[in-house]
Amino acid sequence: QVQLVESGGDLVRPGGSLRLACAASGIMFSAYVVHWDRQAPGKEREWVGYITSDGSTYYTESVKGRFTISRDNAKNTVYLQMDALRFEDTAVYYCRCTRGGAVFWGQGTQVTVSS
Numbered sequence: 001q002v003q004l005v006e007s008g009g010d011l012v013r014p015g016g017s018l019r020l021a022c023a024a025s026g027i028m029f030s031a032y033v034v035h036w037d038r039q040a041p042g043k044e045r046e047w048v049g050y051i052t053s054d055g056s057t058y059y060t061e062s063v064k065g066r067f068t069i070s071r072d073n074a075k076n077t078v079y080l081q082m083d084a085l086r087f088e089d090t091a092v093y094y095c096r097c098t099r100g101g102a103v104f105w106g107q108g109t110q111v112t113v114s115s
Helices: none
Strands: 003-007 018-025 033-039 046-051 057-059 067-072 077-082 091-099 102-105 109-113
Touching (some): 003 091
Antiparallel strands (some): 091 109
């Protein structure tokens, strides 16, 4: 059974940092592209960025230079390091693994940026 579990969400002040983790089980994790998406209250889910199986990363424009995705295949975990957080980064963050036509989602973790 495939399971993706996000963790690390919290309440943080503007300008602060958080590191989210996405731990996978039940799949050959290293072969998957892992995406981070987010959904803010009242808004559509949006793509944040992804990391390929060989470690290449891509980000949406609004997070470039502030967010960093990395992976530790030995731990079956992908991380989303978020720095210089802004109010508009408040959202539920989801990880998503894709390989060919297969897609698996986590349940999400809440990030709230507030003073």
